Amino acid sequence: EAQVTQNPRYLITVTGKKLTVTCSQNMNHEYMSWYRQDPGLGLRQIYYSMNVEVTDKGDVPEGYKVSRKEKRNFPLILESPSPNQTSLYFCASSLTPVFPGNTIYFGEGSWLTVV
Amino acid sequence: AQKVTQAQTEISVVEKEDVTLDCVYETRDTTYYLFWYKQPPSGELVFLIRRNSFDEQNEISGRYSWNFQKSTSSFNFTITASQVVDSAVYFCALSEAFTGGGNKLTFGTGTQLKVEL
Numbered sequence: 001e002a003q004v005t006q007n008p009r010y011l012i013t014v015t016g017k018k019l020t021v022t023c024s025q026n027m028n029h030e031y032m033s034w035y036r037q038d039p040g041l042g043l044r045q046i047y048y049s050m051n052v053e054v055t056d057k058g059d060v061p062e063g064y065k066v067s068r069k070e071k072r073n074f075p076l077i078l079e080s081p082s083p084n085q086t087s088l089y090f091c092a093s094s095l096t097p098v099f100p101g102n103t104i105y106f107g108e109g110s111w112l113t114v115v
Numbered sequence: 116a117q118k119v120t121q122a123q124t125e126i127s128v129v130e131k132e133d134v135t136l137d138c139v140y141e142t143r144d145t146t147y148y149l150f151w152y153k154q155p156p157s158g159e160l161v162f163l164i165r166r167n168s169f170d171e172q173n174e175i176s177g178r179y180s181w182n183f184q185k186s187t188s189s190f191n192f193t194i195t196a197s198q199v200v201d202s203a204v205y206f207c208a209l210s211e212a213f214t215g216g217g218n219k220l221t222f223g224t225g226t227q228l229k230v231e232l
Contacts, residue, residue: 031218042119042206042222058219088158094218100148100210101167102218106160 002027006091006107013081013114021076021110023091029105031097032074036060037088037109046089049074050097081114088112117142119209121223128197128230136192136226138207144168149183149190150208150220160206166190197230204228 004025013019025032033048035058045058049068063085065077074093078085089110094102118141128134140149151163164174166183174181178195194201204227208220 033219035220035222040124040224042121042224043208043220044222045219048219090160092220097218100146100218101165103162103165104150104210104218104220109158109160111158 002105004091004093004105004107006089006110008110009108010111011113013112015082015114016080019078019081019112021078021089021091021112023074023076023107024072025074025091025093025105026072027093027095027105028071029093029095030071031095031102032068032091032093033058034064034066034074034076035090035092036085037090043090046076048097078112081112083114086113117144117147117209117211117221119207119221119223121205121207121226123226124224125227125229128228130198130230130232131196133193133195134197134228134230136194136205136207136228138190138192138223140188140190140207140209142188142209142211144211146211148210150210151181151190151192152206152208154204154206154225156203163192163205194228197228199230199232202228202230 034046035043037043047066049055091107094104120139147168153161180193182191204225207223
């Protein structure tokens with residue numbers, strides 16, 4: 001079954017404690033991306049990756065890091081989380097990076113609370 | 116720059132009423148795609164439809180229908196005979212061919228639909 005899997009799904013953490021949200025897809029997709037969803041703002045892109053070892057900033061990259069060492073995995077790293085990073089996070093993937101009509105697969109979302 | 120506006124923050128209807136969710140977009144590209152997603156209370160994003168900029172035909176899928184009008188840059192979504200299970204947040208989104216971010220989706224702020232008995 002085609003899947004984008006995120007972990008953890010739910011997390012409460014404290015300010016400054018590094019955390020990683022993992023994302024894995026089983027569809028051999030080249031393109032992966034992270035979004036955050038906040039009330040009244042919709043979803044905004046944090047980072048994206050066109051392929052292995054190719055990553056770039058999205059619209060709201062501050063406070064986040066990513067890596068793409070393998071095609072299937074695209075972890076989101078919060079080096080020093082702050083309360084303003086409390087949000088619902090989605091990982092997404094699609095087959096190729098440049099065709100806007102690609103089917104985009106979303107993970108189930110990760111609810112992150114930073115206290 | 117691309118932008119998607121969903122002016123309706125929240126809509127409440129009584130079951131069996133028809134309801135239309137508005138979506139207005141801005142783009143400089145001639146090639147782009149428009150999407151609608153449903154987000155139920157459980158939080159996942161459910162894909163509803165994808166429409167490319169060269170296809171202005173309206174689409175109907177069961178109780179759902181979409182009206183795409185390039186002249187007004189709108190891609191509105193109508194639910195006929197709404198049901199309680201339709202209660203969710205609905206997002207409209209835009210993907211462009213030649214904008215940075217790869218297959219980036221630009222989302223609207225969403226419309227919360229509440230369908231009551």
